[in-house]
Amino acid sequence: MTPLRLTRTLLATALAAVLSTAAQAQNDKIKIGLMLPYTGTYAALGTAIENGFRLYLDENGGKLAGREVEFFKVDDESDPAKAPENANKLVKRDQVDVLVGTVHSGVAMGMAKVAKDTNTLLIVPNAGADAITGPLCAPNIFRTSFTNWQPAYAMGLVAAEKFKHKTAVTLTWKYAAGDESVRGFKEGFESKGGKVIKELSLPFPNVEFQALLTEIAALKPDAVYVFFAGGGAVKFVKDYAAAGLKDKIPLYGAGFLTDGTLEAQGEAANGLFTTLHYADDLPLIKDKAFRFAYAKTYKLQPDVYAVQGYDAAQLLAAGLKAAGGDIKKRDAVVQGMRTAKIDSPRGMFTMSKAHNPIQDIYLRKVDNKMNRSVSIAVKQLEDPARGCKM
Template structure:
């Protein structure tokens, strides 16, 4: 879709996909993102693991595809920037969920910490297998928020106390989030998650562009200019757009408490993706 939008010039807002290349090598003046890059939450977790948790060594484990690789690279960059060392990068083909041999290898490596990138059913099984192996008693497991977002009910006690990082968390103490959560629950009879926030903010970003263009969607240059200049009042906290059109946003540290990813505070404030390969960011 990004390639089509880039070639056609149609304004394209990415409400979820985290692929780094979309605001990296594929960036364009008409392409914006209201979500995150895979690098952002993972980099934040690397900073936390080294600086706050005082870990010196870590192992990464992920599916071997773009999102997994980008997340593992982001963690390594943040972790090693603060003096840590990733001693092994473990991968398995997507969507394989046979983790036992890799868990055995982690046990033999004895790192201070493990960083994992899995989502959905894979995240459920990995967190439960990690807990069942006994590793969690001596080697803490970390990950980006997608390791526990939307999966806590299925993970149960296996996820209890886990720390993750993401650009959103439950119980953020700001008026926008409180109002958003209240209205969302009234409308849909369920609690909103990070995906709901990203969709809401995609609409807010477009609205900023339309307001700048006085409602004239055909005035594409004015719409784009308005989106570039926007300061979005988001439930996640205010964010702006980088030159590569990626959110410059807080990354929060969260702890699993019951069925919530409880906010423990800001892990990295106003984190901007490096947008490697994007000519707009030069």
């Protein structure tokens, strides 16, 4: 064989190998690890997130950016102590390409640490722990929900400016999400001249509220701000009304107080104001289509958790599209996610430098078992991402 023919043969062999590798990359399924609560207080929230994620897939032929998907699932049990072990099952045992989770901020913190240690792509579709896009921020960590600071800070501004309250008491479960939420409310409220006169808490997931309600009644603040979600939110709203406080001291909260809980809360929730990055009646074409498709598919009305799951899939698809569908091209995937403009049911949002949504926060009012939009409390609110060094 002549040198020229040998060179051509080698080039052809090399090209065939490259094409074969590229074809293999395109044929491989994207392995997605869902680490969500499927039992316990937050079970309904985990299901809604998965439903939203799968709805986006259904709308796109069961694929993300043209790539087939394989799911691996772990019940995180809302237990922070089990978070590293559960996350490592997905990363090391199942070798997933992407981790998606979770609801509980303490569990999500554990997931974020595993993601950083293993350089695994992580999308957080709910947990608002400020640290995830603060001190724990990293190029491979994204969030499609909120920080605990965002809706809480907005409600603090609203309580002082719109409702003219001067004093407030805060109440939450004593864990990361609750602590950060009440701090956000306090920052917003006191920046406009209000004063938080007492900060109350109880261990997660304790729902024995009576002693705390008695203390609130004795303190007689202008307003009460709380952070609860799921089953705890149902019981608190009902207990607050049963104690006779609803008509005496206005109750406010981050929107999780009344999202996914209104059916169970019934009349006790009617008239409550909350702040969140979503509402049930937004005048958006995207949202109307989303709500119709979700209700048709799951025979349920969607909530903010479903929206966040849907947008987790949208964000990942944007990254994959930028990388030509190749999940192994990590830099291209990350860049595509970082620069994505997500046409969400909540309204358009982009990613901050810390990979947290820059988004509108709505003031909502409960009316006839719906969280109806009253106004935009803060337009395109960006979390300060304190401690992020990325």
